[in-house]
Amino acid sequence: xxxxxxxxxxxxxxxxxxxxxxxxxxxxxxxxxxxxxxxxxxxxxxxxxxxxxxxxxxxxxxxxxxxxxxxxxxxxxxxxxxxxxxxxxxxxxxxxxxxxxxxxxxxxxxxxxxxxxxxxxxxxxxxxxxxxxxxxxxxxxxxxxxxxxxxxxxxxxxxxxxxxxxxxxxxxxxxxxxxxxxxxx
Amino acid sequence: xxxxxxxxxxxxxxxxxxxxxxxxxxxxxxxxxxxxxxxxxxxxxxxxxxxxxxxxxxxxxxxxxxxxxxxxxxxxxxxxxxxxxxxxxxxxxxxxxxxxxxxxxxxxxxxxxxxxxxxxxxxxxxxxxxxxxxxxxxxxxxxxxxxxxxxxxxxxxxxxxxxxxxxxxxxxxxxxxxxxxxxxxxxxxxxxxxxxxxxxxxxxxxxxxxxxxxxxxxxxxxxxxxxxxxxxxxxxxxxxxxxxxxxxxxxxxxxxxxxxxxxxxxxxxxxxxxxxxxxxxxxxxxxxxxxxxxxxxxxxxxxxxxxxxxxxxxxxx
Numbered sequence: 001x002x003x004x005x006x007x008x009x010x011x012x013x014x015x016x017x018x019x020x021x022x023x024x025x026x027x028x029x030x031x032x033x034x035x036x037x038x039x040x041x042x043x044x045x046x047x048x049x050x051x052x053x054x055x056x057x058x059x060x061x062x063x064x065x066x067x068x069x070x071x072x073x074x075x076x077x078x079x080x081x082x083x084x085x086x087x088x089x090x091x092x093x094x095x096x097x098x099x100x101x102x103x104x105x106x107x108x109x110x111x112x113x114x115x116x117x118x119x120x121x122x123x124x125x126x127x128x129x130x131x132x133x134x135x136x137x138x139x140x141x142x143x144x145x146x147x148x149x150x151x152x153x154x155x156x157x158x159x160x161x162x163x164x165x166x167x168x169x170x171x172x173x174x175x176x177x178x179x180x181x182x183x184x185x
Numbered sequence: 186x187x188x189x190x191x192x193x194x195x196x197x198x199x200x201x202x203x204x205x206x207x208x209x210x211x212x213x214x215x216x217x218x219x220x221x222x223x224x225x226x227x228x229x230x231x232x233x234x235x236x237x238x239x240x241x242x243x244x245x246x247x248x249x250x251x252x253x254x255x256x257x258x259x260x261x262x263x264x265x266x267x268x269x270x271x272x273x274x275x276x277x278x279x280x281x282x283x284x285x286x287x288x289x290x291x292x293x294x295x296x297x298x299x300x301x302x303x304x305x306x307x308x309x310x311x312x313x314x315x316x317x318x319x320x321x322x323x324x325x326x327x328x329x330x331x332x333x334x335x336x337x338x339x340x341x342x343x344x345x346x347x348x349x350x351x352x353x354x355x356x357x358x359x360x361x362x363x364x365x366x367x368x369x370x371x372x373x374x375x376x377x378x379x380x381x382x383x384x385x386x387x388x389x390x391x392x393x394x395x396x397x398x399x400x401x402x403x404x405x406x407x408x409x410x411x412x413x414x415x416x417x418x419x420x421x422x423x424x425x426x427x428x429x430x431x432x433x434x435x436x437x438x439x440x441x442x443x444x445x446x447x448x449x450x451x452x453x454x455x456x457x458x459x460x461x462x463x464x465x466x467x468x469x470x471x472x473x474x475x476x477x478x479x480x481x482x483x484x485x486x487x488x489x490x491x492x493x494x495x496x497x498x499x500x501x502x
Contacts, residue, residue: 017416032415032416035416039416063283068323096358124363126415127363127420127423128420130423131417131418131419131420132418132419134400134419135415135416135418135419138397138398138399138475139415142398174341
């Protein structure tokens with residue numbers, strides 16, 4: 001009788017522990033996603049100022065600046081759809097990178113204090129976005145491990161919790177950067 | 186490692202030649218002074234002692250006592266001179282070399298960093314300690330970055346016999362080049378080293394969400410990272426920064442720890458060797474100066490350059 005009670009107790013504790021652990025990991029994923037959101041918004045806030053500064057000096061980049069502005073608006077519109085939003089933000093990252101390379105052709109712009117500050121801030125925001133994505137992937141890994149490993153996978157199935165996808169870079173970004181091509185654009 | 190802005194020994198040599206020459210002249214003068222004093226002690230023992238017994242009819246005990254008092258007095262002056270000379274050499278050479286790195290640095294040969302400063306980093310369990318000793322304290326501004334450095338010995342327990350060693354090594358505090366509000370610790374991972382997967386699980390369990398699992402497997406094997414903000418920890422510990430920490434860890438057999446708090450980086454490097462080692466017997470040749478003074482100081486600033494602490498990023502300006 002005592003043995004049965006002990007076994008029952010152990011099972012109950014394991015169930016409670018696994019349930020709480022899964023909820024904890026799920027909430028961490030949401031928190032990490034929220035951090036990416038904050039950093040992406042920070043970047044979005046920088047863009048109007050950046051576009052206005054570059055426009056003054058770099059008339060030939062009008063097309064690129066228009067693309068950046070449009071992608072920013074699109075990303076704001078798609079905030080409710082995670083996959084679409086990440087796609088828009090990835091495209092925006094590419095355009096901004098191209099813009100930063102192209103401004104090398106405008107020495108007056110490079111000497112502008114306001115632009116240099118924006119460029120530096122943008123670089124730091126990109127680093128923070130990268131850190132937020134790494135934190136997101138780490139929290140996804142923790143959740144996926146808990147959902148798939150025994151005995152928490154039993155509880156996860158009952159809770160209808162499934163594995164989530166990690167943040168991955170698009171295929172174009174995996175390729176080696178051709179610096180010559182960048183300058184041609 | 187980046188060392189482009191650091192002065193080479195050739196550049197430093199021209200600045201310190203006169204100081205070195207004066208100090209070496211002092212050393213030679215001191216050697217003659219000490220030789221003379223040792224001759225006096227010898228004379229007292231071999232000549233005065235027998236004389237005092239046979240000529241002045243002193244008893245042996247009084248004679249021995251008289252020789253001992255005289256000898257000890259002479260030896261006291263010798264050791265005082267040696268001590269003062271060692272202090273003068275350390276202070277003279279180190280300040281002359283530091284001046285080549287930055288004119289805003291101060292050097293205190295016999296002082297160490299305050300325990301309060303060390304406690305802020307929380308990478309050494311020094312808040313239980315009450316006995317801190319050390320030397321070679323350097324503080325001041327290097328390329329606009331406020332730094333503090335010293336060799337440290339931290340013990341727990343006021344009584345020297347019962348004290349427990351907490352830390353022995355070198356400690357550096359400098360402003361970090363990124364803005365952050367959180368507190369991140371990178372400590373030696375002894376639990377995982379000894380218990381493997383179980384050690385990892387224990388860390389996970391007790392950390393209450395503060396444990397950081399990073400992507401670099403080698404880094405994870407060597408260090409355990411705790412933080413109050415998961416994103417800021419990864420912002421600080423970028424892949425390249427982790428590589429630099431591991432390179433530094435390779436240089437110190439007893440390991441390193443790092444802490445990031447209040448915009449500063451704390452770096453503790455365990456080693457039994459003091460930063461500057463110099464004995465009076467060594468002539469102050471340029472080779473000796475390079476090996477015993479320039480190289481250890483260069484290491485400190487190379488560390489700051491390697492971690493790019495002197496490059497203030499826009500978010501910090």
